[in-house]
Amino acid sequence: MANLPTYIGAEQVQSVLRYDALVARLEVALGRFSLGAAGGVVQPLRAIVPVSPHSGWLLVMPAYSAGDEALATKLVTSYSGNAGGPFPTHQATILLLDPANGSLRAIMDGRIITDMRTAAVSAIATKYLSPPESRILCILGAGAQAHSHYQVLMQMFHFDEVRVWSQTWESAERFAGAAGGAVTPRRSAEEAARGADVIVTVTMATDPVLRGAWVKPGALVNVVGANRPTWREVDDDLMQSAVIYVDCREAASRESGDIILSGANIFAELGEVINGSKPAHREKTTVFKSQGLAVEDAVAAKLVYDSLQ
Ligand SMILES: NC(=O)C1=CN([C@@H]2O[C@H](COP(=O)(O)OP(=O)(O)OC[C@H]3O[C@@H](n4cnc5c(N)ncnc54)[C@H](O)[C@@H]3O)[C@@H](O)[C@H]2O)C=CC1
Ligand SMILES: O=C(O)C1=NCCCC1
Numbered sequence: 001m002a003n004l005p006t007y008i009g010a011e012q013v014q015s016v017l018r019y020d021a022l023v024a025r026l027e028v029a030l031g032r033f034s035l036g037a038a039g040g041v042v043q044p045l046r047a048i049v050p051v052s053p054h055s056g057w058l059l060v061m062p063a064y065s066a067g068d069e070a071l072a073t074k075l076v077t078s079y080s081g082n083a084g085g086p087f088p089t090h091q092a093t094i095l096l097l098d099p100a101n102g103s104l105r106a107i108m109d110g111r112i113i114t115d116m117r118t119a120a121v122s123a124i125a126t127k128y129l130s131p132p133e134s135r136i137l138c139i140l141g142a143g144a145q146a147h148s149h150y151q152v153l154m155q156m157f158h159f160d161e162v163r164v165w166s167q168t169w170e171s172a173e174r175f176a177g178a179a180g181g182a183v184t185p186r187r188s189a190e191e192a193a194r195g196a197d198v199i200v201t202v203t204m205a206t207d208p209v210l211r212g213a214w215v216k217p218g219a220l221v222n223v224v225g226a227n228r229p230t231w232r233e234v235d236d237d238l239m240q241s242a243v244i245y246v247d248c249r250e251a252a253s254r255e256s257g258d259i260i261l262s263g264a265n266i267f268a269e270l271g272e273v274i275n276g277s278k279p280a281h282r283e284k285t286t287v288f289k290s291q292g293l294a295v296e297d298a299v300a301a302k303l304v305y306d307s308l309q
Helices: 010-016 019-033 111-129 144-156 169-179 189-193 236-241 249-255 270-275 294-307
Strands: 006-008 047-051 056-065 070-079 090-097 104-109 136-140 161-165 183-185 198-201 220-223 243-246 266-269 286-289
Touching (some): 010 294, 019 144, 070 294, 104 111, 136 189, 161 189, 243 249, 249 266, 266 270
Parallel strands (some): 161 183, 243 266, 243 286
Antiparallel strands (some): 070 090, 090 104
């Protein structure tokens, strides 16, 4: 008889998942994803279910990566109204299956994986696309993604200065206090962004919080939020003047308001840069538009599961 599936909670995920291993696996996975059928990744566009009376969303994200022997689906909810309350704005569960026979191996917390894999992918974009000798990091937003992005970016790169801006001064101060040393809260997004070499937008905003006029020529902007077709995190000026990289062309063209409403051209997928089939224009102003891919979750969940065997 098949074994019962294991339950892997958030603490256990956190105790075994490390950014160095995660970044290495995701870099390979993004490269495979952008090879199309030859890369062995199967990932349909995710299903998105509005839960309108509660201003929430359920996203169902299945993927299979033959190279990783990873088959999984994530259920993730996004409820902006949860901010400040007992539940996080993003909650997730991952079902990990055995690709050899289709049986369920594990039911796993997906919140930590969502935070860490999203930040890890932005770190990969930063590795390939940021200007050489980047010194100043700017983070717009002070929630879960802001924390995970700060952790991995400080682990992988050397920034002399980190600035944070958020919706309220108190939340920016709290973030700076929790991060320690190098982080200074700023009163406005403009003050935080001007002169920065790498900018990360990790807000729940539905209108632009970052303007192209504030972005230093040659900087990289990792645009992580605004994952709905009518939502924006950055303005047309930035989207139309920067070289645009995405995690997935199809998802960005269907789901990202910053891509759809600005009419910006997508230059390449990050995986194409990793594979060497498209150049990294580090000398130009670049945007990496992250939507979040199911294959990232599948690979991360497999890594967690294997680490516990
Ligand atoms: N690209 C991807 O793979 C993923 C993207 N996301 C997106 O990343 C963003 C951040 O997620 P979390 O950190 O988990 O959320 P969170 O709720 O923990 O933090 C959100 C932050 O945005 C700020 N904020 C909320 N409304 C704002 C507004 N109108 N203007 C400016 N700031 C505002 C909040 O004060 C808070 O600092 C969200 O848009 C989320 O949907 C989340 C997971 C994966
Ligand atoms: O990829 C994910 O996970 C998410 N993407 C967009 C916003 C909600 C979570």
